[in-house]
Amino acid sequence: MTLDLKAYENGNRPTWCPGCGDYAVLKVIQRALLELGIAPEDVVLVSGIGCSGKISHYFGGYGVHTTHGRVLPVAQGIAAARPDIAVIAAGGDGDGYGIGVGHLVHAVRRNLPLTYVVMDNGVYGNTKGQTSPTSPTGYRSSTSPHGNADEPVHPLRLAWSAGATFIGQGFSGDIRHLVELLKQAVSHPGFALVNVFSPCVVFNKTHDYAFYRRSVFYQETPARSSAELIQLLETHPFPLGVLWRTDRPAAARLETGPADAVPSDCMRRWLRGTLG
Amino acid sequence: MTLDLKAYENGNRPTWCPGCGDYAVLKVIQRALLELGIAPEDVVLVSGIGCSGKISHYFGGYGVHTTHGRVLPVAQGIAAARPDIAVIAAGGDGDGYGIGVGHLVHAVRRNLPLTYVVMDNGVYGNTKGQTSPTSPTGYRSSTSPHGNADEPVHPLRLAWSAGATFIGQGFSGDIRHLVELLKQAVSHPGFALVNVFSPCVVFNKTHDYAFYRRSVFYQETPARSSAELIQLLETHPFPLGVLWRTDRPAAARLETGPADAVPSDCMRRWLRGTLG
Amino acid sequence: MVIAICGYTGQGVETAGAILSEVLRANGRRFRTWRDFSTIIRGGLTSFEAYVDEDTGGEAPARLHAVDVAVVWDRQAAERYRDRVRHVTGLYGAATVDGVPNANRDVLDPVGFNLWALGVVACKLGLSPEDVQAAAMAHFHQRVNLEPLHRGYAKAAGSTSSGPVQASDAPDTAILSGNDALCLGAIHGGVRIYCGYPITPASEILEYMAAWLPEVGGRAYQVEDEIAAIHMAIGASYAGMRTFVATSGPGIDLMTEGLGYAATIEVPLVVVDNQRGGPSTGMPTKTEQSDLRHLLYAGHWEFPRIVLAPTGVVDCLAVIQEALNLADLHQCPVLVALDLDLALRRISVPWETVNDALMRVPALRGRTVLPPASVHGYRRFAAEDGGLPWRTVPGVRGGGYVASGDEHDERGWMEPDFQSVRPTLHRRRLEKVHCVRYDRPLTPVGSPEAPVCLVGTGAMGELIHAAVAAHPDLYRGVLLRQLWPVPADGLLAAVAGAREVVVCEYNATGQLAHLLATTVPDGGCRTVRRYDGEHYTVEAFLAALEAAGETLHGRVRG
Amino acid sequence: MVIAICGYTGQGVETAGAILSEVLRANGRRFRTWRDFSTIIRGGLTSFEAYVDEDTGGEAPARLHAVDVAVVWDRQAAERYRDRVRHVTGLYGAATVDGVPNANRDVLDPVGFNLWALGVVACKLGLSPEDVQAAAMAHFHQRVNLEPLHRGYAKAAGSTSSGPVQASDAPDTAILSGNDALCLGAIHGGVRIYCGYPITPASEILEYMAAWLPEVGGRAYQVEDEIAAIHMAIGASYAGMRTFVATSGPGIDLMTEGLGYAATIEVPLVVVDNQRGGPSTGMPTKTEQSDLRHLLYAGHWEFPRIVLAPTGVVDCLAVIQEALNLADLHQCPVLVALDLDLALRRISVPWETVNDALMRVPALRGRTVLPPASVHGYRRFAAEDGGLPWRTVPGVRGGGYVASGDEHDERGWMEPDFQSVRPTLHRRRLEKVHCVRYDRPLTPVGSPEAPVCLVGTGAMGELIHAAVAAHPDLYRGVLLRQLWPVPADGLLAAVAGAREVVVCEYNATGQLAHLLATTVPDGGCRTVRRYDGEHYTVEAFLAALEAAGETLHGRVRG
Numbered sequence A, B: 001m002t003l004d005l006k007a008y009e010n011g012n013r014p015t016w017c018p019g020c021g022d023y024a025v026l027k028v029i030q031r032a033l034l035e036l037g038i039a040p041e042d043v044v045l046v047s048g049i050g051c052s053g054k055i056s057h058y059f060g061g062y063g064v065h066t067t068h069g070r071v072l073p074v075a076q077g078i079a080a081a082r083p084d085i086a087v088i089a090a091g092g093d094g095d096g097y098g099i100g101v102g103h104l105v106h107a108v109r110r111n112l113p114l115t116y117v118v119m120d121n122g123v124y125g126n127t128k129g130q131t132s133p134t135s136p137t138g139y140r141s142s143t144s145p146h147g148n149a150d151e152p153v154h155p156l157r158l159a160w161s162a163g164a165t166f167i168g169q170g171f172s173g174d175i176r177h178l179v180e181l182l183k184q185a186v187s188h189p190g191f192a193l194v195n196v197f198s199p200c201v202v203f204n205k206t207h208d209y210a211f212y213r214r215s216v217f218y219q220e221t222p223a224r225s226s227a228e229l230i231q232l233l234e235t236h237p238f239p240l241g242v243l244w245r246t247d248r249p250a251a252a253r254l255e256t257g258p259a260d261a262v263p264s265d266c267m268r269r270w271l272r273g274t275l276g
Numbered sequence C, D: 001m002v003i004a005i006c007g008y009t010g011q012g013v014e015t016a017g018a019i020l021s022e023v024l025r026a027n028g029r030r031f032r033t034w035r036d037f038s039t040i041i042r043g044g045l046t047s048f049e050a051y052v053d054e055d056t057g058g059e060a061p062a063r064l065h066a067v068d069v070a071v072v073w074d075r076q077a078a079e080r081y082r083d084r085v086r087h088v089t090g091l092y093g094a095a096t097v098d099g100v101p102n103a104n105r106d107v108l109d110p111v112g113f114n115l116w117a118l119g120v121v122a123c124k125l126g127l128s129p130e131d132v133q134a135a136a137m138a139h140f141h142q143r144v145n146l147e148p149l150h151r152g153y154a155k156a157a158g159s160t161s162s163g164p165v166q167a168s169d170a171p172d173t174a175i176l177s178g179n180d181a182l183c184l185g186a187i188h189g190g191v192r193i194y195c196g197y198p199i200t201p202a203s204e205i206l207e208y209m210a211a212w213l214p215e216v217g218g219r220a221y222q223v224e225d226e227i228a229a230i231h232m233a234i235g236a237s238y239a240g241m242r243t244f245v246a247t248s249g250p251g252i253d254l255m256t257e258g259l260g261y262a263a264t265i266e267v268p269l270v271v272v273d274n275q276r277g278g279p280s281t282g283m284p285t286k287t288e289q290s291d292l293r294h295l296l297y298a299g300h301w302e303f304p305r306i307v308l309a310p311t312g313v314v315d316c317l318a319v320i321q322e323a324l325n326l327a328d329l330h331q332c333p334v335l336v337a338l339d340l341d342l343a344l345r346r347i348s349v350p351w352e353t354v355n356d357a358l359m360r361v362p363a364l365r366g367r368t369v370l371p372p373a374s375v376h377g378y379r380r381f382a383a384e385d386g387g388l389p390w391r392t393v394p395g396v397r398g399g400g401y402v403a404s405g406d407e408h409d410e411r412g413w414m415e416p417d418f419q420s421v422r423p424t425l426h427r428r429r430l431e432k433v434h435c436v437r438y439d440r441p442l443t444p445v446g447s448p449e450a451p452v453c454l455v456g457t458g459a460m461g462e463l464i465h466a467a468v469a470a471h472p473d474l475y476r477g478v479l480l481r482q483l484w485p486v487p488a489d490g491l492l493a494a495v496a497g498a499r500e501v502v503v504c505e506y507n508a509t510g511q512l513a514h515l516l517a518t519t520v521p522d523g524g525c526r527t528v529r530r531y532d533g534e535h536y537t538v539e540a541f542l543a544a545l546e547a548a549g550e551t552l553h554g555r556v557r558g
């Protein structure tokens, strides 16, 4: 059977707002998998809670729509248990950099092979536009009517600081670029973070498509040193591409299938060895 | 009344193991406050769960011994509510960089004025020596009998990446240095992270006093740029001193005392204004 | 009169509702609004309904099934209301919608639909076009094309109109939702700091606090999650400031550990649960009353708590203040069970009523010692006189102690002799809620002679009022305000002589009925339950009550 | 014979206990150990006790109050045992300790104390010095000064000795704690992946899994917190692998949201709660059975769950496997209530018994569809035949679906028509545990004629066995293995004819008694409760039972 894009859809019509950046991310995931030749049923798309989190509902393979902020633990459980399955985690900036940021730090450290796509729109879209961890300082919303006082999360340098082995950034407004980026991420043998500027056309009036078109910078090759990466991020606040890549070994995963019995003699030996 | 060190004690005899690095941290906090002339009852020492977390039980002022990993939320609640009170948060590496690392990232971003002292011993001391987030890769313990596979947390560069305004590092083996460091941290008008190498003499056999005596590097002045900080951390894995300092404004805090009544007319206006 | 506007999210249906509400308010009209939600931000079907000048016995009109005027954007919207309009002539809509009478149709643009609908319903409600126009201009800061509004007016005026209604005598009226009332009450009760995390239907509370608190020197913080929210609140409360946290379903789960911690260190803590459809992420935009068991029993035990529930919007003004008082008086968590319907329902209330409810509850801080006081020989957790211990806050000289989640002795020391500490300190802590003296643990409704007694909380309040008003000889009601400890004496007195007790709740397993089963005499009660996310209308509720005698889930035994 | 060694943490008391246990094991002796904990890592008082060759009716000797030989390091340690030794000549110790008979004292160094004590008790137990010496050498990898051991032997031999005891006929004996048994059972039941976070008394489970799983191709991960642990387990289970999570008090709170999520997406999930003293951080090293209400009711509702509890150490081998089966069969969370005592108690068990218990439970995966199977027209949450739906795992062709915590339809779609979905899907999900068929929901003990029936779970098992053995005409027992749904029929049958039902539990509020109150006939039962963190000894338990008739907390009514 040859695969086509249809195989990666499940017939549910997305209910995102017209123009939402998340449409592009869905399409990109589908295309990248097709181009990599990974069958939809050999993929689990794990998503968080938020507008972005709905993405698993439109995917033709396996999907998990988790609790808010826990997309990475669930995704890592799958990745650890099933080396034969590709795992893509996807969610929003609130989900991943707010409530879930601790899991991000630890997932980066653990380096289990999976791709994490964050649809970064700088707001809590699904709960109606509140300030999010990537909203810029001064941003006004219903929860920061006097202007956001916090420093935003800087996801890329945060991931770098935790020891990330793959960091990429894309933009919903450039699908072709994003497909290439995602293919590299999915092929990466460890944890890959892909931050995607994915505009919320309803609630975020400052970081819209036009803003990103003006601001992005295409970086052709990953930084070769920490210093270079930091320098890049300080010079170009919105760089796109694979920005960082190292080859620290990935965490070990399961070796066996579920059905193997353990000879009770083996257990007897353990009992002796550990407790005797 | 003139203050002396006694005022910062409460008569409870610490039950840490003889030689534990946490004794020094307790002493340092007491001395620094005395030298700064802050009365013990104008201080809250908020601690996490772990051997390190017991520290609040030996302090002569106010103490809060929180739930595991939540030392920073509790401390921030106090700091936000009581600008007249100094808040010192203190806990272990497991507490602060493991379960609590998400709160650390967000506390750094929020920048409420408080000092966070982490007694970094590279193990879960209180639960009997398991691998912790700062245990080095390859570290063997009851939970990583085949060697720790994870990249350790790098607390300083993590805090930097989140936008920290004060980052310091000390060592239980150098009390005088640590007192000076802590005084600067407590005087800092925003969030100050102080990582302290505080050896666990029972469970961590690799990172003991001798190791640190060999490895530390005294840095006299804070780095003047991100590049300089990153360079420093790459050159010297164990630098001591105030390493980073910026003047991003601290988060706003309460202005009034608890008792002020709100004229109901004011509320009537709100009702009209917001809902009319 | 009942009116409805139904279109797609993004078409401004809510805006039309807000403008209409403001004009009704300014005219002193009595109403309740209802709005429909969808997790779909743009494109889902959404309704606004208003129940105006109906008297169903409670603080405002309850939801009714029968609709007088429904303005619909398309066929799907028309489907929703076709069966609810009293007469087909009540159906108005875009020219493209089949089944709408010809005289009620107009060629409409998706953008102007909401103003057109506003014109239709405002006309039917007898509101003056000038008032509505002014309110719309104010809402849009003058930048709006009012032509559809006028066309809507004209369309409605062309058909039978109910004629202009006189403004009532008391035009000083406020519009209030349960969430609004909670915030007003809290600030009045001394809350100056609020930490919250967005979640439907509690986000508004964070939003209101963020808007209002700075005006009185207070501060609101949007924090990273509900674990942070409850622990920050514990910190602020430990430090002597009044605060509370509000959340819903998933958030209340995450607050579980904090709850037990607050109880253990005996810090006052008020937690509001705006219940929505469960389990898990569930039905975030739908109402339910299914968290009761969690509120009563969650957290690894054993610690004391008090659970309250308001009986209506205005009651929220008082309940939150009473909760703050009980938390201070008992130094323990006080949980407030709200539900989505009650939290978001907007009603018109005379300002006088709001003011009275706000003022009725004086702030009681119990044994809280604030600076600049000082104490001597202080033992934080000692309570020699059988009452509560005194609680110092930072700054009080001589008052230093450590508040530890580890079991501790009377000074707070975490490594005590447990065998001596547990039978005294632990028992005292557990038993202190046995003597909660709450002013009004329940509100009786109707005549004590009526044979069937309906029991409920929260959003059930308006329905019980309506049922009693409709059949005063058959039904009486008990609106429970204190759920834990169960106000057994009051409840027994209130149901005395009833032939039948029917517990009414929005959940599948009869959680309230199970809680009350051992208190209600004859060991049982019938239940009326609904758990599809929808509110009962009065008509549907009366039908469910009638059916309950026969078909519903039978008796719940203790 | 009952022996005790008591010194300070850091002195190696536990090590002496481990060596002693190994020699006892190798000699096929029947015993149970007990150890005392302290949150103080170095310097707190700590005890090791062993109950050897006593027969108290259960799987191993129960804890007894009367001690034959107690070896104490200092005066504080002596205080602990002075009242417990049968005769003062049973007290041995350092020369500095008052009250120890002269003949039993020796000049001791803090470092050699543990080996000296080992010598004393080994001699009294009739163990050969060669065996003990060899075990000690093995333990310390030869690097140890055995002089104190020999001195201890000599000291004890000098006084009245019980004489060498013959090794039993069945020397193939294992030492097993509840935690060990759980891990063995789990791995035997197919668990190959484990995610955990350290917490007393569940840390050992993570440690055992980290040591053993890689040997069978499995993996254990120490993760960042309990929220991550449960969600990783959910991921692994969704993906078709068997797993479980284990934690205690604070950790079980943090797992609350995950529990409801697993239930909503109908993924099998086994959660073990090693209960310790609550509330909050509480008494981490002390035992309690106080989380029952949380296990039964936590989580914003409403979702199904099953709650099990082992009745002893060997039973843990089966219960965890049964839990894995029930989770797969019912596609829902299965909670296992353990307690600190049962988790850490070590007993000697003939390997044969371990093996039998391991083998007795065949793995049942219910309607799980594993690759390389494929399915057609698949609807994950549809259950036309009144049974459970079929559950595919990734890799199964045609089996793709989304597992959503949002309420969903039969395909998993999250924006369905709730009014049609709730009465079918939600009810099915809630009601599927109504038909749990659990092989042995309870274990009756003793004669059905005995008038007083003792009911308990977990650590109460050995005490109920002992009480029945001591007074077979007075007491019988019911050890509950299935706590939810309450096995009403079995329970009624088991207590039939009893004059009195006494529920025995380690908590302050009678949580088990409240749960059972409505099932037990005559609507009530007496309770025996303890909540100071200490275990009952058999003697203390019998006394508490006697007192219960008169003075204890009276009847619990449903």
Ligand SMILES: Cc1ncc(C[n+]2csc(CCOP(=O)(O)OP(=O)(O)O)c2C)c(N)n1
Residues within 6 Å of the ligand: A048, A049, A050, A051, A052, A053, A067, A068, A091, A092, A093, A094, A095, A096, A119, A121, A123, A124, A125, A126, A127, A132, C197, C198, C199, C200, C226, C250, C251, C254, C281
């Ligand atoms: C524990 C918990 N807290 C809060 C919520 C409510 N909630 C749903 S979506 C969301 C924010 C989502 O923001 P983001 O992750 O940026 O996604 P977006 O909608 O912008 O794509 C929140 C707070 C929840 N479901 N669970």
Ligand SMILES: Cc1ncc(C[n+]2csc(CCOP(=O)(O)OP(=O)(O)O)c2C)c(N)n1
Residues within 6 Å of the ligand: B048, B049, B050, B051, B052, B053, B067, B068, B091, B092, B093, B094, B095, B096, B119, B121, B123, B124, B125, B126, B127, B132, D197, D198, D199, D200, D226, D250, D251, D254, D281
């Ligand atoms: C929610 C929760 N999980 C686990 C524990 C058990 N626990 C107590 S202390 C501790 C680790 C402490 O390690 P660290 O913070 O490094 O402190 P240390 O003892 O090394 O000073 C853990 C996991 C707990 N109390 N609460």
Ligand code: SF4
Residues within 6 Å of the ligand: A015, A016, A017, A019, A020, A021, A022, A051, A052, A121, A125, A126, A199, A200, A201, A202, A203, C041, C042
């Ligand atoms: S609200 Fe924003 S993020 Fe959500 S679907 Fe609409 S455009 Fe996308």
Ligand code: SF4
Residues within 6 Å of the ligand: B015, B016, B017, B019, B020, B021, B022, B051, B052, B121, B125, B126, B199, B200, B201, B202, B203, D041, D042
């Ligand atoms: S175990 Fe380690 S960290 Fe804990 S008190 Fe002892 S030396 Fe300190």
Ligand SMILES: [Mg+2]
Residues within 6 Å of the ligand: A050, A092, A093, A094, A119, A120, A121, A122, A123, A124, A125, A132
């Ligand atoms: Mg977002």
Ligand SMILES: [Mg+2]
Residues within 6 Å of the ligand: B050, B092, B093, B094, B119, B120, B121, B122, B123, B124, B125, B132
């Ligand atoms: Mg540590």
